[in-house]
Amino acid sequence: METMNPKAILETRNLTKVFPGVIALDDVSLSLNAGEVLGLVGENGAGKSTLMKLLSGVYAPTRGEIYFSGRKAQFRNPKDALDAGISIVYQELNLIPHLSVAENVFINRLPRRGAFVDWAKLYRDTRSILSDSGMDGIDPKAIVADLPIGVKQSVEIAKALSYKAKVLLLDEPTSSLTGPEIENLFSVIRRLREMGIGIIYVSHHLDEIFQVTQRVHVLRDGKTVVVVPTVEADEEFLVSKMVGRDIKNIYYKGQHTPQEVVLQAEGLSDNLLKNVSFKLRKSEVVGVYGLLGSGRTELLKAMVGARPLKKGTVKVRGKVAKLRHPLDAIKTGIVYSSEDRKGENLFFGNPIWKNITYLAIQVGRFTKNGFTLPRQERRAAADFAAKLNVKAPSIDVDVYNLSGGNQQKVCLAKALIEDPEIVLLDEPTRGIDVGAKLEIYRLIADLAAEGRAVVFVSSELPEVIGCADRVYTMSEGRITAELTGDEITEENVLKYCLQVDAAGEATT
Numbered sequence: 408m409e410t411m412n413p414k415a416i417l418e419t420r421n422l423t424k425v426f427p428g429v430i431a432l433d434d435v436s437l438s439l440n441a442g443e444v445l446g447l448v449g450e451n452g453a454g455k456s457t458l459m460k461l462l463s464g465v466y467a468p469t470r471g472e473i474y475f476s477g478r479k480a481q482f483r484n485p486k487d488a489l490d491a492g493i494s495i496v497y498q499e500l501n502l503i504p505h506l507s508v509a510e511n512v513f514i515n516r517l518p519r520r521g522a523f524v525d526w527a528k529l530y531r532d533t534r535s536i537l538s539d540s541g542m543d544g545i546d547p548k549a550i551v552a553d554l555p556i557g558v559k560q561s562v563e564i565a566k567a568l569s570y571k572a573k574v575l576l577l578d579e580p581t582s583s584l585t586g587p588e589i590e591n592l593f594s595v596i597r598r599l600r601e602m603g604i605g606i607i608y609v610s611h612h613l614d615e616i617f618q619v620t621q622r623v624h625v626l627r628d629g630k631t632v633v634v635v636p637t638v639e640a641d642e643e644f645l646v647s648k649m650v651g652r653d654i655k656n657i658y659y660k661g662q663h664t665p666q667e668v669v670l671q672a673e674g675l676s677d678n679l680l681k682n683v684s685f686k687l688r689k690s691e692v693v694g695v696y697g698l699l700g701s702g703r704t705e706l707l708k709a710m711v712g713a714r715p716l717k718k719g720t721v722k723v724r725g726k727v728a729k730l731r732h733p734l735d736a737i738k739t740g741i742v743y744s745s746e747d748r749k750g751e752n753l754f755f756g757n758p759i760w761k762n763i764t765y766l767a768i769q770v771g772r773f774t775k776n777g778f779t780l781p782r783q784e785r786r787a788a789a790d791f792a793a794k795l796n797v798k799a800p801s802i803d804v805d806v807y808n809l810s811g812g813n814q815q816k817v818c819l820a821k822a823l824i825e826d827p828e829i830v831l832l833d834e835p836t837r838g839i840d841v842g843a844k845l846e847i848y849r850l851i852a853d854l855a856a857e858g859r860a861v862v863f864v865s866s867e868l869p870e871v872i873g874c875a876d877r878v879y880t881m882s883e884g885r886i887t888a889e890l891t892g893d894e895i896t897e898e899n900v901l902k903y904c905l906q907v908d909a910a911g912e913a914t915t
């Protein structure tokens with residue numbers, strides 16, 4: 408065997424994957440060294456996840472080879488890759504909630520003594536994996552369901568390591584993590600490097616790429632554009648390689664002047680929200696910023712009737728609205744787009760067009776005398792897919808097969824086809840690449856310019872600061888500040904979203 412790079416632990420040569428109507432990966436040659444973190448970046452649909460799935464045995468390549476530890480590898484399924492030493496940690500974790508950490512780490516391979524599980528050995532082995540990789544703080548006996556998401560991800564990494572992984576594939580690992588959890592992941596990654604493990608790190612967050620990687624491999628339209636040592640790249644360079652053009656200053660407020668209040672919440676309380684009052688004006692973009700668990704999602708859901716309230720009222724155009732279900736909200740002109748693409752928003756197994764029109768059909772659009780009008784339905788769906796620049800060979804493609812970012816665009820199309828007056832967007836840019844983010848910021852500004860009212864929840868500080876006319880910060884179920892104009896600064900937003908008083912309650 409003749410590898411091109413003698414240090415490489417993993418190499419691909421001319422790796423190609425063709426799906427009906429798309430070349431997802433086109434002739435990609437990549438190499439990963441032991442003890443190296445290789446960043447893999449590119450726009451939505453560039454082929455990053457496809458590459459990871461080829462390396463982990465989920466897909467078989469259409470063409471090209473994979474070399475692992477100096478040998479040509481042919482993985483027939485994920486287990487082959489796992490047994491060989493390549494582990495993948497997906498964004499949606501695959502743990503069994505009611506089992507302990509140790510049982511999850513050694514799932515299907517619990518050590519036995521005769522007919523019985525050797526619990527002592529199980530805990531011992533798990534503890535040793537955890538401490539080797541710098542995750543000492545995790546109790547092998549803890550039940551997974553009780554753990555915060557960041558710790559769950561560490562358990563998933565420990566599980567990967569229990570297979571004696573030499574290569575770890577991380578596909579957008581930080582998308583559900585909070586700041587301290589990200590720091591923790593980075594320290595685990597550093598420890599794994601010292602152990603000689605090679606890591607491929609996929610992310611849309613270039614700041615993370617600069618922090619953890621040693622080299623960066625850029626893909627565009629399934630092809631390699633460039634591979635560079637991280638120290639030789641900067642953000643502008645990577646972005647221009649990813650999108651094939653120069654992009655500067657992607658944030659965008661647009662031209663619009665807020666008018667009268669169209670949505671008003673007063674004293675909303677439930678098991679999480681504490682006396683939240685909120686206003687939104689016509690032709691206005693409001694940003695809501697708070698950490699995970701601050702109540703930001705719950706606030707949006709409470710306003711469309713997706714959460715039962717203990718107290719409080721929601722007024723639409725000055726009148727108290729009794730919204731018991733998000734469909735009631737749609738009929739009043741308010742649409743909510745969930746952050747939970749897979750769980751609440753999309754119907755996997757169904758084509759793009761059906762997903763886009765799903766809510767519209769529910770409120771009686773594209774139907775006549777009880778019959779659906781599929782031609783009109785399809786045409787409208789196609790228009791919105793085009794408007795949002797959903798990249799797919801056709802609108803008949805199953806949304807399951809779309810890249811993460813394109814799934815997000817389908818979610819937005821599904822909301823906007825309602826022609827809502829009031830648009831509530833929860834994390835509209837999660838998992839979306841820079842180019843597409845810019846499109847979404849423009850879209851939000853355009854919605855406001857058309858006289859609509861937009862609220863968006865985000866955990867990305869620069870986009871809140873760059874795109875909102877007014878910002879509410881939230882912490883522990885309360886609104887801790889309302890910022891406008893010059894008050895919208897990074898310092899202020901962070902200060903208020905962390906504000907918690909001695910009693911554990913957020914204050915203003």
Ligand SMILES: Nc1ncnc2c1ncn2[C@@H]1O[C@H](COP(=O)(O)OP(=O)(O)OP(=O)(O)O)[C@@H](O)[C@H]1O
Nearest residue numbers: 426431451452453454455456457808809810811812
């Ligand atoms: N199973 C599949 N069937 C058909 N097409 C697919 C399948 N999986 C991926 N694709 C297509 O292949 C292309 C590459 O998708 P991939 O998921 O690899 O992109 P990505 O770089 O991970 O994007 P994102 O940043 O949005 O996650 C896309 O056009 C996608 O629609």
Ligand SMILES: [Mg+2]
Nearest residue numbers: 455456810811
């Ligand atoms: Mg992906």
